[in-house]
Amino acid sequence: MKGKINDTGILEQRTYPGLRSLAELPYFELNDSGLLKLTVDELDGGIDGHVHFAFNALAGPKPDLLMPHPETKYCMDVNNPISLVNYMGQNLTEQDMSYTLENWLSMLTPAGSALTNTHTIPNLIAEMDRMHIAKAVVLPIAYGFPYGDDMSEWYLDAIEKSGKADRFIICGSVKPTLPDAVEKTKALKLKGVKGIKMHPLLAWFTPNDKRAWAFYEECSLLGLPVLSHSGLNQLAMTEVESPTGFTGQQPNIDYFVEPVSDFPNLRFVFCHSGALQNEKAIEIAKHHKNVWMDIQGQSVGNIRNMIRELGPERLMFGSDWPIFPIAPLLARLLIATENDKTIRKMIFSENAARFWGLT
């Protein structure tokens, strides 16, 4: 660590000129291939509570999830400046957003996407190893398309074939407002999933839609926690501005109050800790002990605030790989917990181990 910046105030406020420059932090160094690796010795056995593989669906081809690629193409350009004091999604430039959108559309058509082709099991495992992450919670996404919407089965199958199932906690995904949501949830449980991911933004529904109640009931009966994209992010706009009907308002944190109140025995994970609505998310979690949070995207200051306001027990680390590399998200947690290594371990691994019944 000699020669590295060790004042957390400076570490936090700096804008890092690209992913590799995070090696200036006392937590990382570059390996022989120029890739970041974690150097915090006492930190091991991490659990990344929020990862995906290729999001291909509908008419898109299925990339080979067992294929290693020399480089992972994230949605964020690795040469972008990286700030740790904003919501992570705000580090995406306009170019990143149009590149991502273009790729998102191509992965739903036969053209496929050069980006998502690299979002494979070996690429994630290589990065997990460099970041001392023992296990990752895999979150497929059900969009609610009439066909080609089988990401859960595709991921399950690939993980089994990879021989690396011990590195993953596998969730399934359903669109909870569809008539077959309960049936699908039961089928996924039989296939061994440990939780259900729902995505109000991409599947275009609101969590307080009463058609989802049977799904929540079933998850509660089956003991499957519900992990949901939560809170407005940088894509949210007012309805007036959206002639297509896409407003980005579907995951508004206010829409979670009813389900978390009506199903007190069902554990919900607010992925991204409410994104740009973090303060409201904290308030909801304060009043509802069945709410847990993955801290993905939150700034160093917000992570500190959550620890202070809510306590660390229900906070869990998450990166949202491969939208982002793991390191800038981990850097936020490490700086926020620089003065409390006990809390650092709780959020990096112990809370998730408890949540998933691993201990």
Ligand SMILES: [Zn+2]
């Ligand atoms: Zn995600």
